Each structure stands twice: as C-alpha cells, then as structure tokens.
Amino acid sequence: xxxxxxxxxxxxxxxxxxxxxxxxxxxxxxxxxxxxxxxxxxxxxxxxxxxxxxxxxxxxxxxxxxxxxxxxxxxxxxxxxxxxxxxxxxxxxxxxxxxxxxxxxxxxxxxxxxxxxxxxxxxxxxxxxxxxxxxxxxxxxxxxxxxxxxxxxxxxxxxxxxxxxxxxxxxxxxxxxxxxxxxxxxxxxxxxxxxxxxxxxxxxxxxxxxxxxxxxxxxxxxxxxxxxxxxxxxxxxxxxxxxxxxxxxxxxxxxxxxxxxxxxxxxxxxxxxxxxxxxxxxxxxxxxxxxxxxxxxxxxxxxxxxxxxxxxxxxxxxxxxxxxxxxxxxxxxxxxxxxxxxxxx
Amino acid sequence: xxxxxxxxxxxxxxxxxxxxxxxxxxxxxxxxxxxxxxxxxxxxxxxxxxxxxxxxxxxxxxxxxxxxxxxxxxxxxxxxxxxxxxxxxxxxxxxxxxxxxxxxxxxxxxxxxxxxxxxxxxxxxxxxxxxxxxxxxxxxxxxxxxxxxxxxxxxxxxxxxxxxxxxxxxxxxxxxxxxxxxxxxxxxxxxxxxx
Numbered sequence: 001x002x003x004x005x006x007x008x009x010x011x012x013x014x015x016x017x018x019x020x021x022x023x024x025x026x027x028x029x030x031x032x033x034x035x036x037x038x039x040x041x042x043x044x045x046x047x048x049x050x051x052x053x054x055x056x057x058x059x060x061x062x063x064x065x066x067x068x069x070x071x072x073x074x075x076x077x078x079x080x081x082x083x084x085x086x087x088x089x090x091x092x093x094x095x096x097x098x099x100x101x102x103x104x105x106x107x108x109x110x111x112x113x114x115x116x117x118x119x120x121x122x123x124x125x126x127x128x129x130x131x132x133x134x135x136x137x138x139x140x141x142x143x144x145x146x147x148x149x150x151x152x153x154x155x156x157x158x159x160x161x162x163x164x165x166x167x168x169x170x171x172x173x174x175x176x177x178x179x180x181x182x183x184x185x186x187x188x189x190x191x192x193x194x195x196x197x198x199x200x201x202x203x204x205x206x207x208x209x210x211x212x213x214x215x216x217x218x219x220x221x222x223x224x225x226x227x228x229x230x231x232x233x234x235x236x237x238x239x240x241x242x243x244x245x246x247x248x249x250x251x252x253x254x255x256x257x258x259x260x261x262x263x264x265x266x267x268x269x270x271x272x273x274x275x276x277x278x279x280x281x282x283x284x285x286x287x288x289x290x291x292x293x294x295x296x297x298x299x300x301x302x303x304x305x306x307x308x309x310x311x312x313x314x315x316x317x318x319x320x321x322x323x324x325x326x327x328x329x330x331x332x333x334x335x336x337x338x339x340x341x342x343x344x345x
Numbered sequence: 346x347x348x349x350x351x352x353x354x355x356x357x358x359x360x361x362x363x364x365x366x367x368x369x370x371x372x373x374x375x376x377x378x379x380x381x382x383x384x385x386x387x388x389x390x391x392x393x394x395x396x397x398x399x400x401x402x403x404x405x406x407x408x409x410x411x412x413x414x415x416x417x418x419x420x421x422x423x424x425x426x427x428x429x430x431x432x433x434x435x436x437x438x439x440x441x442x443x444x445x446x447x448x449x450x451x452x453x454x455x456x457x458x459x460x461x462x463x464x465x466x467x468x469x470x471x472x473x474x475x476x477x478x479x480x481x482x483x484x485x486x487x488x489x490x491x492x493x494x495x496x497x498x499x500x501x502x503x504x505x506x507x508x509x510x511x512x513x514x515x516x517x518x519x520x521x522x523x524x525x526x527x528x529x530x531x532x533x534x535x536x537x538x539x540x
Contacts, residue, residue, distance in 0.1 A: 037399035048470040051485060102529025106485045106505050111469045131487060133503040134527035142500040213399035280467040281413040296413060296464045298489055311498035314491035316414075316464050338492040341460025 030120030033156075037213040039122070040221075043115050043154050043161045047126055050166075051108035057096050058103070064096030065089045069155050069162040078148075078170040107131050107145070111278050114224045121155040121164065127227060127275045128168070129300055144309035147171055147302045149275050171275040171302040211286045218328045219284050219291060219321050227277035233270035237262025244330045245322050251334040276300060276312070284321075290331070291321040297335065314338045396475035404517045405473050405480060405510050412519075413466040419458025426454030430519045431511050437523035465489060465501070473510075479520065480510045486524070503527050 033039075046067060053064035066089075068074070074092060077083040086095055109129040116123055129147040148171040155164040211219075222243060229240035241258035249256045255264045269276070282295040299312040315337040322331040397405075408429060415426040427450035430436070435445035436453060444453045459465050465488055473482040487503040490496065504526035511520040 038402075041399060041402050045472060048472050051470045052472065052483070102527075104504060104525050104527055105529045106503060106527040109467075109469050109485055109487055129487075131500065131503060131527075133487065133500065134529065142502060144500070213403055216403045217399075278467075280469050281410040283407060283410045283414065294414070295410075296467055298464075298467060298491065311489060311491060311500075314464050314489055314498065315462070336462055338464040338489075339460060339462040340465075340490075340493045341458075341463070 032117050032119050033121065035115070035117045035122060037217055039156075039161070040115055040217045043122060043124065044113050046154065046161050046163070047110060047113050047124070047152070051106070051110055054096050055101070055105050055107045056103045057098060057101060061093030061096035062089070065092035067163055068092055068166075069157050069164050072155075072163050073165045074163075075165070075167040077167055083167075102134075104134075106133065109278075110150075111280055112224045112227045114221060114228065115154075118153070121153065122161075124152045124154060125228065126150045126152070127278055129278055129302075144300055144302060144311075146309070147275055147300065149273060169273045171273060172304055173269055173271045173274045173276075209286050209288050211284070211291060215291070215323070215328070216284055219293060220282060222321070222328050222330070223279060223282055223293070223295060223319070227275070227279060230265055230268060231270055231274045231276045232272055233265055233268070234272070237265035240265035242326075244333070245324060248330050249332045250330075251332075275302065279317075281316075287320075290323055291328075293319045293321060295319075397473070397480060401480070401512070401517070402473055405482060406471055408510070408517050408519070409468060409471055409482070409484060409508070412522075413464075413468050416454060416457055417459050417463040417465045418461050419454050420461075423451040423454030423458070427451045430522075431513055434511075434519050435521050436519075437521060439523075439525055441523070443521075462492075464491060468506070476509075479512060480517075482506075482508045482510060484508075 050064075050067055052058070053067055057064070059066075068089075070089075071087070072092075073085050073087045074095065075083055075085040086092055107130055109131055110126050111129075112125075112127040114125050126149070127147070128150055130145045131142065132145045133142040149169045151167045151169065153164040153166075154161050156162075225239075226243060229237075229243055233240060241262040244250070244258060244261055246258055247256070248258075248261070250261060250264070253264075255261055276299050278298050278300060280296045280298075282293060284291055284293040294316055296314070296316050298314040301310050301312045303309040315335060318334045318336065320331040320333075321328050412426075412429055414420065415429055419426065427447045430447075430450055432447065433445070434450070435443040436450060437443045444450055467487045467489055468484045469487075470485040471482060472484070473480055484506050485503065486506060488501040489498065490501050491498045504524060507523045507525065509520040509522075510517050512518075
C-alpha cells in the first residue's frame, strides 16, 4: 500500500509538472502548451478587451496596462523612424490615458483573430481598424482614421492570459518593413496532437449535425486566417489555396481548385503589412455533412501617408466547410456584395 | 502491485490528470484576492469563465453574430430578429427607452430592414462575462453604408451594445440589449498615434 501511495504521488506530481510546465514563459526552452477551447476563447476575450480599455482609458489607464503581463511590452512600429516600445505598468497606463474621451468612445475595432500555441504560451495576430465615430462635436464625418495589424505574444499568468508583447504595424500596401509581422503556419487540425482537449469528453459530441466547441473554434480560426492569406500572401497564394479543400469552389469569379485559387489570390493587391479584408459576424451552423457559415466583409483601403481611408467594398460570404484530415477547410465560399433594397432610415 | 491496485492508481491518475487539466484550463479565473483583475463589463472584477462552458460562450457569440443578419435583412418579416430575444426580452435605445416583447420587436425589425443582401451592422470586440443568472456582454458596432446606389460607401455611425443574455430552453437569447452611440472622440483631427 505504501508503494502504491508513492506511485500515486509520483504520478500526480509528474502530471502536475506536465500540466503546468506549459505556462512558464521564462524558461528558454519553454514547451509548447496544449491550448484548450477555453484557452482560445480566453485569449480572444483578452484581445477584445483591449479596445474598451484603450478607447475609454478606464481606471486611469490601468485597465489597459493590466491586460499585459508584468514585463510585457507594446511597440508602435509606426511611431518615429524606428518604432517605440513601452514597458511597465505605469508607462502602459499612460499610453491609454491619451486625450479626454467619453466612456462611450469606441475606436479600436479588432477582428480576424488568429491564435496559435507557441513555446511558453501562444502567439496571435489581429486586424485593427481605428475608427473615429461620434466626432459630431467637431462637425467631422465618421471615418477610418487608420489601421493595420497587431502581432501578439500571449502568456498564461496566474491571473489569466495576458499580452507578453503586442506590436502594431500600420497597414501599407508597399514594400515589406523590418521586422515584418511573423507569418503563422498553415492552419492545422486543432484536434490533432497537440491541440485543445475538452475537459469534458462529452462535449466532443460526435453526433452528426452537431459541432463540438473545438470544431467551432477551428472553423473560426480558418475564417480568421483568410484575410491574412489574401492581403499578405507571403507564398504566391499557397497559404490562401490551402484554406480550401482540393476541389473547392470560390465565387465570384468562379475559381475552382487550389492552383487557380492561388493564382487568383496572387492577382489581388497584397503586401507584408497590408490589412484590407475585415470580417465580422461569423455565424456557423452544423449540417449532416459538416458545417455552413457566413460572415460580413468590409474591405477598407486604409489611407497611407495621411491620405483618407475609403471603403472599397462590403457584403457577406456564404461558406460550406468540410472537415478533412488536415482540419476544417472551405469547400465553397461565395461573396455577395452588399446592396440596400430600401432607403436608409 | 497487483492488477487491482494498478487500476486504482490509474483511475486516481486520471482523476489527478483531469484535476490538473481543469486547473490548467481555468487557471485564468481571477483569484478574488488578485490585485489585477481585468476590467469587467459592469466595472466589477472579471470572474473569467466561471459558470460558462466553452459551448455557452460559443453560442452567445453565435447569437450576437446572428443579430446583424436578422436586423439588416429583416428575415422572415422581422420574426428572426424577434426570435433572438427572450419572450420578455427588450431592445433599448440610448435613452433607455425599451422596445419589449415579440410583437414590438418584430415591428422594430420591419422598420429597420435594409434588404436581403444588406451588410450594415458590423459587430466586433465581443466581451462576455458570466453572471449569477446568465451572462452579460458588450460589443463594438460600426454601421457601414455600402452599395447604396451611386453614393460613395461611408460610415453611418457606430458605438457599442450592452447586453444581458439568458439561457432559455431554446438556447441563449438576449434578455436586454442597449445601443450606446460612440461619442466624445479625443481627436480633433487625425493626429492620434496608433496604439
């Protein structure tokens, strides 16, 4: 019995070590943790809180500072000739204080959140459109002030996921800058190891016509990668084409098969820091064969060199997703431009 | 160690694994003594995901995404919009004036529909928090006029929603949603630094 207790204690200890070693970002050889569905969701919440904290300057800027881990940094690569980095709670809080603004002021519009496990935690990227809305007091029209891409490193602290670093890259369609936002790999099946595991095995519901939490997240991640593959297109359309099944069809123009998809993507404007396709309102529904979904698109031509921004087009995508051995992929994707049937009210 | 005790160990091992695992999964929960809670929706320290499963969280996100389609397209003559609310659910404008109950919400949707192909309500930054009897959340909204005849595309307006969600037998629904327009920009013109 005694040896059994020791065996249990040893087993428990080793499990604990395995369970928590992934949270240490300080080790030079930090292992890549397994991200659960809740890890993805909590990181996403962190990313979404950023806008409120910065735009309202709540708690005298400390709501913003407290989104960061203790030693974390924010870098504005667009500030000054070589960018500027802020570190420490007080400096970060000061960044969020800014000008006097209303608690209702909403500016940092964040979407296309891509998250990946990485040594010591996770990395991610998001698009940000920085709007100026409700400037009525100055008689100015609402507009997109500027925008671009955040490049993030996340770390799991005892208080939850926090930014370890966040860098802003202003959108430009021109030549790549140094350092360019890190490219994420091609999407992979979250269910493959290492991937999220459900704490409750029953939530991995294998019933046809139902999706597990991990399926929803993987489909969200698939869709969130789409704008990067198109706007940044680091590999002549390969990343873009790999978001689709081999026999997939995109409309319009009707484009079938990965080779044609890669060619189509490469014909679209792209650049290492280019942010143009902003997605929102992603609805996902299970079907007997997989899933269908839709989301809104607005393509924003963010003004460069102090030029005004404009809205290139908008509408929505209608998708069919298929679960392949590589993970969830687009089987069909159809864009439908926005058209208003009735006069705006 | 005999077979039986091995089994006991392995069961306990699994239990420990599950425990360690769930601790790993929820270690983002804010310790009540934590000096640095996230700012919450209601200004209280965030309770993180206590009380909400991943699927609850995902279903609430889906509810909010569906809202945009329902209000823009007025699908099913406004009934899809109304069906996103609990039977006693309400939409409130900036002053707090409520449109409450199914019939009134259907009528609201009919008044606001922009056509089956319209994309007008772009909703992002969806923050969700559990409460003792459901969840609350908020999002940013940008309203974009795109494809309206010959007019150039532009921004109509925006702001944020403040939501209360309730889990009904049919799934998560809005118990209350209030829209607060954005106001009080600190920027006289475009000189703000990117953050």
